Amino acid sequence: MRLELVCPNLYEYLDYRTLLRDYFDGCRKKSSKYSMRFFAKRLGFGSPNYIQRILAGERKLSENTLDGLIEMLELKGTEQEYFELLVKMEQTKDIKRRNQYFNQISSIRRRKIKVTTLDEAQYACISSWIHWVIREISFLNGPLENVQWILRHLRVKVSASVITRCLKDLETAGLLMRQNENLKAAMSSINFPEEVYSLALLNYHQQILEQSIQALHEQSADEREYGAILAATTPEKYQLAKEKMKKFRREMLELLDTQEGEASRVINFSFQLFQVVDDVNVEPG
Numbered sequence: 001m002r003l004e005l006v007c008p009n010l011y012e013y014l015d016y017r018t019l020l021r022d023y024f025d026g027c028r029k030k031s032s033k034y035s036m037r038f039f040a041k042r043l044g045f046g047s048p049n050y051i052q053r054i055l056a057g058e059r060k061l062s063e064n065t066l067d068g069l070i071e072m073l074e075l076k077g078t079e080q081e082y083f084e085l086l087v088k089m090e091q092t093k094d095i096k097r098r099n100q101y102f103n104q105i106s107s108i109r110r111r112k113i114k115v116t117t118l119d120e121a122q123y124a125c126i127s128s129w130i131h132w133v134i135r136e137i138s139f140l141n142g143p144l145e146n147v148q149w150i151l152r153h154l155r156v157k158v159s160a161s162v163i164t165r166c167l168k169d170l171e172t173a174g175l176l177m178r179q180n181e182n183l184k185a186a187m188s189s190i191n192f193p194e195e196v197y198s199l200a201l202l203n204y205h206q207q208i209l210e211q212s213i214q215a216l217h218e219q220s221a222d223e224r225e226y227g228a229i230l231a232a233t234t235p236e237k238y239q240l241a242k243e244k245m246k247k248f249r250r251e252m253l254e255l256l257d258t259q260e261g262e263a264s265r266v267i268n269f270s271f272q273l274f275q276v277v278d279d280v281n282v283e284p285g
Helices: 016-030 036-042 049-055 063-073 077-091 095-112 117-127 129-137 147-153 160-172 194-218 235-256
Strands: 176-179 182-185
Touching: 016 036, 016 049, 016 077, 036 049, 036 063, 063 077, 077 095, 077 194, 095 194, 117 129, 117 160, 117 194, 129 147, 129 160, 129 194, 147 160, 160 176, 160 182
Parallel strands: none
Antiparallel strands: 176 182
């Protein structure tokens, strides 16, 4: 069954798995013949379990399966291009390529549907470290909308136009609000599909690491604190370390929290924990 008969708003989707779930569910509602076994047979699978594993994110789409889905959904032209980009964005691990695919997806969406400035502003805020720096500056006693004042105090090299765009995005996304004509921090929820949200967070953390390297070279030992531990351990203790880091992060947030009007500086606190050697089987005895 053609996709548009079940899911007419293809370009509203940013996750191909969500699109497929809605398509399969919609087909089953239209006719009982559209079972998962029916779709599995159409795609050349011996069991519906394969489709379930794809939808659960446990299996990637092979080229043959992708071609089969495009044929089954009767996608052509821009529709086919859009669907393929969604799949590529999810399946590649290279962050540069994922961003390229997302930019192509965003370009198509702007042409095909009315993508709101709220959507674009929220994504910009999630994926950009400097946006959150500007938001934290709003807690300080200073003229936030005076771009030159911000630039004088920032230790990060950015242009005035970047600061202006950050302020606009933050206000549009609801992370800054006007209070007596002044911009102040506000609480607002931001919701995106997991695939897009994870890409935005990758961009955010990559920028933090880049800024950490810069600070290592430019700031004195009195202004920064770096440390690292390299140790052989067990998978169980590794998971325990992750849980302790999460708890420590919450404790640091509570420690650094200040009353309105008391803050005088903005800092970045980050730490990393990652595996550097593949697991080695431990011989018994």
